[in-house]
Amino acid sequence: MIEVAGLKKKFKLTKDHKKNKLEKTDPREDKDYFHSVRDVSFHCNAGEVLGLLGPNGAGKTTTLRMISTALVPDEGSINIAGQDIIKKPLFGRKSIGFLSGSTGLYGRLTVKENIEYFAKLHGMKKAAITSRCAQLFDLLDMHSFIDKRADNLSTGMKQKANIARAVVHQPAVVVLDEPTTGLDIMTTQTVIKFIKGLKEQGTPVIFSTHHLDEVALLCDRVAVINEGISCFDGTVTDFKLAGNSEELNQAFMNILTEKRDV
Amino acid sequence: MFEVFKKELKELLRDKKTLLFIVALPIAVFPLIFAVMAFITSQAALEAEQEVHTYAIINGEYAQEFTDKVFYHKSFKLYQGDKTFTTAEQLKEAVKAGHIDMGIYLPSNAREALDGEKQSEWQVVFNDAKSINFLFQRVKELATEFGDSIRADKLASYGISEELQTAIIDPIKVVKVDTADKRESLGEKIGGFIPYLLIPLVLMGASYPAIDIGAGEKERGTLETLLLTPITRTQLVLGKFITLLVSSIVTTSITVLSMGVWITIAINVMDLEIAKTAFSTLHVIDFALIFIILLPLAAIFASLALAISIYARSFKEAQNYMTPLSMGVIFPIIVALLPNVELTAKTAFIPVTNVALAIKEIIKGTVDYTLVGLIFLATVIVAGALIAFCVKWFNKEEVLFR
Numbered sequence: 038m039i040e041v042a043g044l045k046k047k048f049k050l051t052k053d054h055k056k057n058k059l060e061k062t063d064p065r066e067d068k069d070y071f072h073s074v075r076d077v078s079f080h081c082n083a084g085e086v087l088g089l090l091g092p093n094g095a096g097k098t099t100t101l102r103m104i105s106t107a108l109v110p111d112e113g114s115i116n117i118a119g120q121d122i123i124k125k126p127l128f129g130r131k132s133i134g135f136l137s138g139s140t141g142l143y144g145r146l147t148v149k150e151n152i153e154y155f156a157k158l159h160g161m162k163k164a165a166i167t168s169r170c171a172q173l174f175d176l177l178d179m180h181s182f183i184d185k186r187a188d189n190l191s192t193g194m195k196q197k198a199n200i201a202r203a204v205v206h207q208p209a210v211v212v213l214d215e216p217t218t219g220l221d222i223m224t225t226q227t228v229i230k231f232i233k234g235l236k237e238q239g240t241p242v243i244f245s246t247h248h249l250d251e252v253a254l255l256c257d258r259v260a261v262i263n264e265g266i267s268c269f270d271g272t273v274t275d276f277k278l279a280g281n282s283e284e285l286n287q288a289f290m291n292i293l294t295e296k297r298d299v
Numbered sequence: 300m301f302e303v304f305k306k307e308l309k310e311l312l313r314d315k316k317t318l319l320f321i322v323a324l325p326i327a328v329f330p331l332i333f334a335v336m337a338f339i340t341s342q343a344a345l346e347a348e349q350e351v352h353t354y355a356i357i358n359g360e361y362a363q364e365f366t367d368k369v370f371y372h373k374s375f376k377l378y379q380g381d382k383t384f385t386t387a388e389q390l391k392e393a394v395k396a397g398h399i400d401m402g403i404y405l406p407s408n409a410r411e412a413l414d415g416e417k418q419s420e421w422q423v424v425f426n427d428a429k430s431i432n433f434l435f436q437r438v439k440e441l442a443t444e445f446g447d448s449i450r451a452d453k454l455a456s457y458g459i460s461e462e463l464q465t466a467i468i469d470p471i472k473v474v475k476v477d478t479a480d481k482r483e484s485l486g487e488k489i490g491g492f493i494p495y496l497l498i499p500l501v502l503m504g505a506s507y508p509a510i511d512i513g514a515g516e517k518e519r520g521t522l523e524t525l526l527l528t529p530i531t532r533t534q535l536v537l538g539k540f541i542t543l544l545v546s547s548i549v550t551t552s553i554t555v556l557s558m559g560v561w562i563t564i565a566i567n568v569m570d571l572e573i574a575k576t577a578f579s580t581l582h583v584i585d586f587a588l589i590f591i592i593l594l595p596l597a598a599i600f601a602s603l604a605l606a607i608s609i610y611a612r613s614f615k616e617a618q619n620y621m622t623p624l625s626m627g628v629i630f631p632i633i634v635a636l637l638p639n640v641e642l643t644a645k646t647a648f649i650p651v652t653n654v655a656l657a658i659k660e661i662i663k664g665t666v667d668y669t670l671v672g673l674i675f676l677a678t679v680i681v682a683g684a685l686i687a688f689c690v691k692w693f694n695k696e697e698v699l700f701r
């Protein structure tokens with residue numbers, strides 16, 4: 038289980054940003070800082086998939102980066118199996134598998150070398166790496182291209198390699214930042230299949246997306262962020278109720294509008 | 300840390316462009332560049348030496364002996380065109396117009412002045428803007444020769460012997476007794492040039508792969524995944540830093556070896572006496588010492604290049620930032636080339652300049668080993684501080700996620 042509570046994160050405004058700013062357009066901006074995440078809380082239990090929703094610039098990526106320990110929150114807590122990963126970032130890094138649409142691979146290394154490299158950085162032993170790699174290559178049907186350099190792969194192959202890289206160390210929680218953005222239908226299906234597989238294994242999955250059809254297909258829970266603040270955290274059924282619509286798109290719009298009006 | 304180093308090295312060895320810069324360039328291209336430059340320079344000097352210049356002389360009949368010397372000189376050819384010259388102004392115009400290369404103007408009272416006891420002023424009109432120009436020097440030599448013979452004849456006519464003439468004209472003869480041996484003398488001349496070649500190569504060996512190792516990670520989208528692994532930022536920085544250090548050292552070693560091979564070829568095939576004298580006195584220990592003091596310098600460059608590269612958002616931005624670094628390195632090397640700038644306890648603390656000065660002293664054979672130790676220590680401290688800065692840099696969100 039992963040529990041996120043009261044996350045806050047601000048970024049110092051650059052001189053250029055201040056200079057070019059004509060008028061204050063974002064309520065999250067003050068004189069010196071941009072308060073990207075102001076108060077975000079949600080949780081995801083074992084075997085659940087949580088869809089993190091929100092308009093562009095809502096603070097989803099910043100939130101996921103804090104969960105993945107790439108960014109340190111100004112306030113709040115992130116607990117995995119009862120341990121606060123803000124205080125224990127190394128534990129967090131061991132426990133989380135992270136993948137985003139823009140995640141790359143080392144082009145001059147083969148797929149196998151890429152995955153083995155990350156396994157070694159996670160402190161895995163040689164025998165464990167060999168068996169885990171074999172398992173992932175079978176699961177993701179990667180045998181035909183594991184010895185190819187990453188530079189020579191198709192988008193679909195790259196995403197499969199990225200998935201394998203993200204979970205090679207068998208993380209306790211998987212975090213995905215818009216993992217299907219820019220992918221074709223075939224590759225999107227691979228990602229969806231992968232998320233379903235994780236769910237079956239009991240791994241909590243948090244993923245941000247703009248595609249509500251993916252939410253309908255995969256998610257048990259939904260969390261909505263708008264302008265850096267949590268608007269909703271609950272089950273898909275509760276989400277439809279709160280949004281006053283059976284249509285996820287409409288429910289999402291209603292929740293955002295309602296919060297804005299409040 | 301070792302895993303990061305191994306992976307970076309593997310990637311580096313598979314990058315043809317980087318290999319070209321750190322291996323092929325020092326082996327083949329640099330000696331080629333120097334050979335071409337030497338050829339062009341020597342050809343230009345040879346052409347200037349062999350060039351025949353058209354000239355015109357006014358009132359040459361008043362110093363016929365000098366006029367004949369100019370006429371029969373292999374580098375001068377008398378103007379045979381239609382134009383006639385009677386004034387120095389006309390000579391100037393003709394030089395500007397390109398009708399003649401040089402004009403010599405003797406005043407109309409030249410003969411009287413020479414026969415009497417007055418100094419005669421002659422004008423040599425030419426364009427002195429060319430970088431290699433022997434015109435004035437040659438005419439002056441001929442005029443001096445002519446003037447010396449007139450003086451000798453006149454003094455002889457007064458009954459002054461040749462020996463007395465020398466004593467009167469040049470009462471003091473200063474003889475140079477050089478205590479510097481051949482190595483020191485040649486070391487002074489070429490010693491400044493060697494660091495000028497070596498130090499930028501040490502930088503290039505680190506900066507080129509640094510762009511890929513830092514900014515390249517951001518551009519490929521691999522940096523974030525790397526930061527999410529449970530290795531510490533110190534291990535990550537050290538892994539990358541050692542890769543750059545190795546690359547820099549390899550580039551330096553290849554360059555020195557390549558230069559050694561080319562120097563051997565120059566000595567044995569071309570039988571260049573100056574190369575023999577300059578380099579045969581250098582011992583293996585001197586090369587080893589140069590190599591040792593370059594090590595911490597390579598560490599400085601590796602950490603600087605890594606810090607710059609990780610700050611940059613992209614490959615292109617990193618390349619832009621590396622340019623001022625390269626220029627910034629040249630400046631302290633130039634300082635070491637300046638006259639009277641010597642290796643002292645003070646200059647031993649100026650980064651880059653200290654190493655350049657030490658290399659010069661090593662080549663001259665006059666190096667103070669205490670100062671070399673001081674330089675090594677000072678450079679190691681700077682390198683250590685920069686590595687620490689790099690680790691701090693790698694922990695800054697505003698640097699990693701700009």
